Amino acid sequence: MIHRGVVLELDDGNAKIVVGGGEGCSSCASKESCVSITGTSPEEKIIVTENVLGVAVGDVVELELPVAITMRIIALTFLVPVALLFVGYWIMMPAGVTQGAVGAISGLLIGMGIALGANRTLGKRSDYRMRMTKLIARCSEEVEK
Numbered sequence: 454m455i456h457r458g459v460v461l462e463l464d465d466g467n468a469k470i471v472v473g474g475g476e477g478c479s480s481c482a483s484k485e486s487c488v489s490i491t492g493t494s495p496e497e498k499i500i501v502t503e504n505v506l507g508v509a510v511g512d513v514v515e516l517e518l519p520v521a522i523t524m525r526i527i528a529l530t531f532l533v534p535v536a537l538l539f540v541g542y543w544i545m546m547p548a549g550v551t552q553g554a555v556g557a558i559s560g561l562l563i564g565m566g567i568a569l570g571a572n573r574t575l576g577k578r579s580d581y582r583m584r585m586t587k588l589i590a591r592c593s594e595e596v597e598k
Contacts, residue, residue, distance in 0.1 A: 454523065456516045457589060458500065460508050468504040468585070470514060471497050506585045511592035516583040526581075529571055534564030 458472035473496065500516060508514055541560020546553035575581045 454518055455586075456500075456583070458514060458516060460510050460512045460514060461499070462510060463504060463508075466504055467501050468508055468514075470500050470502065470516065470585075472500055472516065473498050500583050502583055502585055503579075504585070506588050508585070508588060509592065513589040514585050515587040515589055517586045518581075518583050522581055526572065526575070529575075530568050533568050533571075534561050537561060537564030537567070 456472040458470040461469045461471050463469075502516065506514065537560035538557050539560070541556035541558070541563070542553050543556075545556025545559075
């Protein structure tokens with residue numbers, strides 16, 4: 454997923470960039486998906502990433518999370534809970550339909566807990582952070598595309 458943001462401040466080789474929310478969402482092609490998932494318009498978020506492009510405060514940059522990382526997060530978040538739902542059902546089904554349903558719900562909840570914990574842990578790793586991919590505009594001048 455690609456985001457555009459404005460550099461707020463520079464600190465120790467990193468850049469704090471504000472993305473989403475505000476006026477930027479009004480022109481976004483995916484704004485309806487955010488509203489349908491969360492029920493509200495997205496708010497601004499601060500992303501801290503390595504300043505690999507040598508940007509300055511006020512510059513507009515493009516950020517991206519690599520596709521491979523995005524796919525790992527999706528697989529972890531959705532496939533683990535669903536897989537454990539089936540495992541829980543399969544383990545408990547011999548005891549009866551009600552126990553099978555309890556096993557399925559238990560497996561789903563355990564899977565959600567695992568996915569949540571793993572996502573929080575992975576989110577702290579540097580390779581799971583968004584990266585600057587392009588400088589869109591310097592403070593007041595457009596950059597060649």
